[in-house]
Amino acid sequence: MRELGIQDHNAAWSTGLEWGGADNKNTRTIHSPADGQVIGTVAMATAEDYEAVVAKAQEAFKTWRTVPAPKRGEIVRQIGNKLRDYKDALGKLVSYEMGKILQEGLGEVQEMIDICDFAVGLSRQLHGLTMHSERPAHRMYEQYHPLGVVGIISAFNFPVAVWSWNAMLAAVCGDTCIWKPSEKTPLTGVAVQHIIKDVLKDNDLPEGIFNLIIGDAEIGAKMAADGRVPLVSATGSTRMGKKVGEAVGARLGKSLLELGGNNAIILTEHADLGIALPGIVFGAVGTCGQRCTSTRRLIIHDSIYDDVKARLLKIYPNLPIGHPLQDGTLVGPLIDQDSVNGFKSALAAVQKEGGKLLIGGEVLEGDKYATGTYVTPAIVEAQNEYATVQDETFAPILYLIKYSGEVTAAIDLQNGVRQGLSSSIFTLNMREAETFLSYGGSDCGIANVNIGTSGAEIGGAFGGEKETGGGRESGSDAWKVYMRRQTNTINYSTTLPLAQGIKFDV
Numbered sequence: 001m002r003e004l005g006i007q008d009h010n011a012a013w014s015t016g017l018e019w020g021g022a023d024n025k026n027t028r029t030i031h032s033p034a035d036g037q038v039i040g041t042v043a044m045a046t047a048e049d050y051e052a053v054v055a056k057a058q059e060a061f062k063t064w065r066t067v068p069a070p071k072r073g074e075i076v077r078q079i080g081n082k083l084r085d086y087k088d089a090l091g092k093l094v095s096y097e098m099g100k101i102l103q104e105g106l107g108e109v110q111e112m113i114d115i116c117d118f119a120v121g122l123s124r125q126l127h128g129l130t131m132h133s134e135r136p137a138h139r140m141y142e143q144y145h146p147l148g149v150v151g152i153i154s155a156f157n158f159p160v161a162v163w164s165w166n167a168m169l170a171a172v173c174g175d176t177c178i179w180k181p182s183e184k185t186p187l188t189g190v191a192v193q194h195i196i197k198d199v200l201k202d203n204d205l206p207e208g209i210f211n212l213i214i215g216d217a218e219i220g221a222k223m224a225a226d227g228r229v230p231l232v233s234a235t236g237s238t239r240m241g242k243k244v245g246e247a248v249g250a251r252l253g254k255s256l257l258e259l260g261g262n263n264a265i266i267l268t269e270h271a272d273l274g275i276a277l278p279g280i281v282f283g284a285v286g287t288c289g290q291r292c293t294s295t296r297r298l299i300i301h302d303s304i305y306d307d308v309k310a311r312l313l314k315i316y317p318n319l320p321i322g323h324p325l326q327d328g329t330l331v332g333p334l335i336d337q338d339s340v341n342g343f344k345s346a347l348a349a350v351q352k353e354g355g356k357l358l359i360g361g362e363v364l365e366g367d368k369y370a371t372g373t374y375v376t377p378a379i380v381e382a383q384n385e386y387a388t389v390q391d392e393t394f395a396p397i398l399y400l401i402k403y404s405g406e407v408t409a410a411i412d413l414q415n416g417v418r419q420g421l422s423s424s425i426f427t428l429n430m431r432e433a434e435t436f437l438s439y440g441g442s443d444c445g446i447a448n449v450n451i452g453t454s455g456a457e458i459g460g461a462f463g464g465e466k467e468t469g470g471g472r473e474s475g476s477d478a479w480k481v482y483m484r485r486q487t488n489t490i491n492y493s494t495t496l497p498l499a500q501g502i503k504f505d506v
């Protein structure tokens, strides 16, 4: 990984500050979940490091907000091109550090490139509306101004793409960013920081526009409580989101929360199983079940239940599980031992509640799987109301749930969880599809027809309702959260008519 500049990993790079360094005793060694090899060691930031990074970001904001938005877009265009140059190396590092298969690692970097392109176009479209004033010779309009320093807290499973969804939009909006990647996957963050620092240098721009800070929950909590950070965008578990949301709310800041999902696919009696099955299997076992949009529940009409179950039980024994960088692998490892324990305890708990384990659930052994993080994806027959089914287990467990009667019964089950991220229906029946998409249909931020729950295009606003946190990022008009809206009224008359016809003679 020399070409990514992470060979000097003892001094994790941050805004040109070589913090930590040789004297820092608080380091973290990162092992690949694929083969247990040490990839690198990072110095964890101290409270003083945090202060220095915030000061740097605040200082850079004073310059960055004066750069015209389309010129900010030009910098993002250059970042996109640099990412193109490093796509293979960075994609490989994503795969090796996180454990997702190479194609997904490359796909993640492609998403970064795509959001750069999107943000470049957006940099010329940060427009507000004009309104008709109720007073003569007055003009009213609204404009969007840069907000300030944006804190980005990201999760391990999309170690770099989530940062870019936030940072590239924030950048064209004129904000500076402080990124705290997951402590489980900091090296991809260091690599990205090296890539973009060259772009800033080439353009004589302050390095504090994009900042990286390596730390754990403590540094994230500092950011959440910090009034100098007007927006905190946090991606991760609902447990984390509740804490961050509360801390940001207590100081009346803005938060953008992208939290856990408990996503379901509905298969009606009118489903085309030829397209449904690949969507289900990819959603349930892809990224080893470690996507926020992974398919956790399959809600199946009773008329096709046995057929679907039999077909899945034929597919699962042949899933290629192995090293994520190896050709042909479709299922890599879980991120760490804690995650394996979570997988095992969820399976034990659901069986205690009455669930029936149909296949999978083993931890693989042998030389190829020496890390102890490779598992066989599980299928469990269950009831929607089981406590285990109501929770998100971040591992490859697919719950089969039967429904009878109309599609509304399936929709009730689909909505009958605390989370509201992604949902999908497979049907060729127009009434069923439209009911699912209607006001009485899916209550999720994402609702798909004849496509699975997993994966999303960057052009749409991404996020979910209920305990998923309500935030939206990436495409559509998600940019608005990174700016402050100002309403302006201008009087070009010779009098001062007050609003609502009020007379105030002085």
Ligand code: NAD
Pocket (backbone or CB within 6 Å): 153, 154, 155, 156, 157, 158, 180, 181, 182, 183, 215, 216, 217, 218, 219, 220, 221, 222, 224, 235, 236, 237, 238, 239, 240, 241, 243, 244, 257, 258, 259, 260, 261, 291, 292, 293, 392, 394, 421, 463, 464, 468
């Ligand atoms: P996590 O909640 O353990 O950690 C996520 C990030 O939050 C890390 O950077 C961590 O250091 C930080 N953090 C933890 N506690 C904190 C606190 N009290 N204050 C501030 N920061 C804190 O999540 P994870 O295990 O890395 O990721 C898996 C979870 O992320 C799953 O629940 C998944 O569904 C969710 N996720 C959601 C989305 C989405 O867009 N909705 C995307 C990816 C992942």
